[in-house]
Amino acid sequence: MTATICDTAAEAVDVVQDGATVLIGGFGMAGMPVALVDALIEQGASDLTVVSNNAGNGDTGLAALLAKGRVRKMVCSFPRQSDSWVFDGLYRAGRIELELVPQGNLAERMRAAGAGIGAFFSPTGVGTPLAEGKETREIDGRTYVLELPIRGDVALVGAHRADRQGNLVYRKTARNFGPVMATAARTTVVQVAELVEVGELDPEAVVTPSIYVDRVVAV
Amino acid sequence: MSLSKHEMAALVARDIPRGAYVNLGIGQPTLVADHLPAGSGVVLHTENGMLDMGPAPADGEADPDLTNAGKQPVTELPGSSYFHSADSFAMMRGGHLDVCVLGAFQVSAGGDIANWHTGAPDAIPAVGGAMDLAIGARSVFVMMTLFAKDGTPKLVGECSYPLTGVGCVDRVYTDVATFDLGPDGVVVRETHGLSYDELADRLDVPLLRGVASGTGR
Incomplete structure (x- = not known):
């Protein structure tokens, strides 16, 4: 289904349920x-698994969101930063699970x-x-480890510009995980800086095609 | 004299081939960019999704949407391109990067690297792209001091810290010597302020004498 244009971020995130896996x-x-994310805090869903x-x-x-105690588990690559004191405190207190x-x-x-690959x-x-603890296999003389897909119930993505059908373009290195997460969740919710009419985005420049996008809100 | 961080970075920069695609890890390796000669044609890759990353912007011109792997502001160059995270790591794992330069806690004689976690019980583990880089780039260079603050060597027989990658390091640049790690063992390429014999005495790994030992510093 083509994307729904939401008037508010609150409306855009109302789909998130307790216990959901949220890709951010x-x-x-x-x-x-x-x-x-601010709207999700207001919305109140808890017991979340967050992938970011x-x-x-x-x-x-x-x-x-972490400080409110809404997140049961973080799945991430690099939690430790100079300004990650909220996570650091929760982790050291044993109040959050980490899958690194x-x-x-x-x-x-x-x-x-997002691509339907089983592993x-x-x-x-x-x-x-x-x-x-993960399965390994030698293929052509090199050892590999089996990795399983990560699916989200909801993805929250920041893009630069969307058209009203849900096609997205990003801006510079802010693209990062957005295009991948947009494919990997049952419901993909996108905030953009600018919403334009269908036909105003150069089809050659669209990064995330609208098929992956469910909800768009301009903020 | 042992080498300063900038002198080490200059040595690494000297050994990066013209036109190479290169990823510089967070920390000391980023200094290498300052020593690439003008016109080197080296293209810097940043894991968060950019090729041909430029230097830090002028004061007041930072763009929050344009940062490097250390989340510091950077700039575009003519020839820059952007891509998403899965593509960025496909470039690493797929063997498309010519060189990566990493910092390390320890490197083993067999080319194992440990650089993501001290294993201390209260440490918060964080790996980022280090494991992908270590096994992905065609040549993996490490830049580190040869001895820890307590004097223990960081080039070791077996790493005691949790590993980042196995058998993947090709060359180690340190403040007192540069080493090639290969099938024959640890070859000393050059030394800085230490003789080969002094070096061999302070390390617990067998060394082989390289062709260009000693820079006269």
């Missing part, structure tokens, strides 16, 4: 859909989910603690 775009703050490259910066956005995933496996596991063998992490 961004690399640090670049590409982080802050308005959607980092585990929040400062006291806003994802960090604020090498960044390329994190991206590829979501890509696999894949990755060379990343072989022989390290992050591959412990």
Whole structure:
């Protein structure tokens, strides 16, 4: 179904249920859909599993969601940053579960989910603690580890511009996980800086085709 | 004299082939960019989705949508391109990057690297793209001091810290010597302020004398 244009971020995130797995775009703050995360905090869903490259910066956005105690588990590659004190405190207190995933496996596991791939063998992490307990296989003389898809119930993505059908373009390195997460969730919710009419985006320049997008809100 | 961080970075930059696609890890390796000669044609890759990453912007011109892997502001160059995270790591794992330069806690004689986690019980583990880079780039260079603050060597027989990658390091640049790690063992390429014998005495790994030992520093 073509995308629904929402008037408010609150309306856009009302689909998130308790216990949901939520994919949240961004690399640090670049590409982080802050308005959607703020709306999710207001909306109140809890017991969430959040998949995001980092585990929040400062006291806003994802960090604020964590601080409210809404997140049971973080799946990420790089939680420890100079300003990740909210996550750090929860982790040290044993109040949040962490699944640490090498960044390329994190991206590829979501890509696999979005592409209908049941699992894949990755060379990343072989022989390290992050591959412990996982199936390995030697292929053409190299060892690989089996990685399973990560599917989201909802993806929250920050893009630069959308048309009213849901086609997306991003801006510079704020693109990062957005296009992959948009494919990997049952419902993809996108915040954009600008909403334009259908036909105004150059079809050659569309990064995320509208088929992956369910809800759009301009903020 | 042992080498400063910038002198080490200059040595690494000297060894990066013209026109290479290169990823510089967070921390000391980023200094290598300052020492690439003008016209080197080296293209810098950043894991968060950009090729031909430029230097830091002028004061007041930072763009929050344009950052490097360390989340610091950077700039575009003519020839820059953007791509999403899955493509960015496909470039690594797929063997398309010519060189990556990584920092490390320890490197083993067999080319294992440990650089993501000290294993301390209260440490918060964070790996980012280190494991993908270590096994993906065609040549993996490490830049580190050879001895920890307590004097223990960081080039070791077997890493005691949790591994980042197995058998993947090709060359180690340190403040007192540069090493090639290959099928024959650890070859000392050059030394800085230490003789080969002094170096062999302070390390617990067998060394082989390279062709260009000693820079006269």
